[in-house]
Amino acid sequence: MIAAPKSGRSSRFRRLLHYLRPHQTKIWAGVVALLVVNLLGTYLPLLIGTAIDELQAQFQFQRVVFYALLLIGLASLMWLIRMASRLWIFGAGRLVEFDLKQRIFEHLLRLEPSYFAENTAGDLINRATSDVDNIRRLVGFALLSAVNTLFAYGFTLPMMLAIHPGLSLGAIAVYPAVLFIVQTFSDRLRSEQLEVQQSLSDLSDLIQEDMSGIALIKIYGQEANEQRQFDRLNAELLANNLVLAKTRNILFPLLGGMVSFSLLILLWFGSRMIADNTIQVGDFVALLLYIERLIFPTALLGFTITTYQRGEVSIDRVEAILSVEPRIKDAPDALSLPQVKGHLRFQEFSYTYPNRRTPVLDRLTFEVQPGEMVAIVGPIGCGKSTLASALPRLLDIAPNQIFLDGIDITRLRLADLRGAIAYVPQESFLFSTTIKNNIRYGEPEASELKVIAAASQAQIHHEILNFPKQYETLVGERGITLSGGQRQRTALARALLVNAPILVLDDALASVDNQTASQILRALHDRRQTVLFISHQLAAAATCDRILVMDRGRIVQQGTHSELVAVSGLYQSLWEQYQVEATLQSEGG
């Protein structure tokens, strides 16, 4: 789970201002509109009071029409200005939502793969959508409502006090109690809201994982088990929602009831005062209208506060993503590397995963010449993939251990380093687009000819021609419409198209038959790239210029195939084992 940054109310408020700054013109326009509406709203009861007193003293039809038209005119104007204030402030909320989504996505793209291994996709998606939505409501509804309440009280109260201090104070006597109750409930509401958001993330995670692993669920017949897990998480979400609803259901009617109580007080004492002639009917009506003006904002205070708190929780949850500094980034004085020859040197290179105690790679030292094709072989889990992902700095490695053309790769600009390396990982990931776009992913403007050349070298061109729409065939999410071998060769074509000086293949031909794999390697020989070919396919590895043999994080042997098979050691036993397996496979097949 993503840890929330430690934050207090003031720092959340500062972040909020930061979100609002680019849209301050809209916000200010909205605030001014609310100011005007409230000024007019404060004037209306006064006007009605005056009209009543005047017409009571001397009834004139013309004056009635005059007052009626004036009131209709003012009310329409208020309606128009109120609409404008909503458009401006809610519009700013939508813009803040847009900005945040952009920032989150941009930020996630800057983070290293290990971040996504530690944090689940469901949770991240939930934060980028539902939490951002909560912040939008904070900026829109909560801000509008808070400013409106402030103006309503700020203008209405002095007017009420001017009309009749005693009666006004009596009518609003319950309001401090309202504020006290709101404050008392606010912490509870916030923590309950957090629980709801977290349960929602857990549920999204499960749905996301189950949809990705649907085949596995079916093969192992685990539908019922997954259903049970879903039921449990859904029940948790329901329980948390009910707890929150209960708190709200106690709070909001309580607030509404207390506010209506103030009207009762006013009617009770006011009617006696009219009878005693201590207050004029016009003033009394104005007071009633003023109190009415306060009812709506005060009753909404509960919603406003919940929306604000929900937004506060979401600010923390979104900031928890935005505050993560990428561990792998350009040094301030990062170097450019315009021309890459492709010379690699690993110098006592060690690597320990952050969650492990012992190093996975232990003082590896070797060199690869430009244009050389080097195979890296070794038992399962000896560290080959770790080595491959260290080179383009997908792992956070220490300086002065890996050198490209003599320069420490941690000093190079990441874009230059990664631009020099075409890397095909073990799992070939394809995007949900056409096969052509998948192949030219690294160079979206690449010509059709270039795409075909890369596909031909990856030995997939002829198969693509047999697809329903050839290169325009859509590949489903993660390429489910293609076989494992076709996916791997498409991923290889993507790496070949960018024509980087260094090519790293991490078991990238595992699902391709030996003959095709050897053909591909032969084609690679002609490209004069530096190639690191990590593989369990020893027959294909044997065609490389040199073979490094790894065992438990170390290089234990190196040489050509014929040199290595001739001496007893790990390579010899791997080779013998490989041949037995190959014979069994061909007999079985």
Ligand SMILES: Nc1ncnc2c1ncn2[C@@H]1O[C@H](COP(=O)(O)OP(=O)(O)OP(=O)(O)O)[C@@H](O)[C@H]1O
């Ligand atoms: N993200 C990670 N966090 C912690 N340990 C990891 C991580 N990735 C790999 N390892 C561990 O590092 C060791 C080396 O893994 P690696 O994938 O580099 O081996 P490999 O030689 O490529 O294996 P294979 O031949 O199966 O692909 C293994 O013990 C593995 O469990």
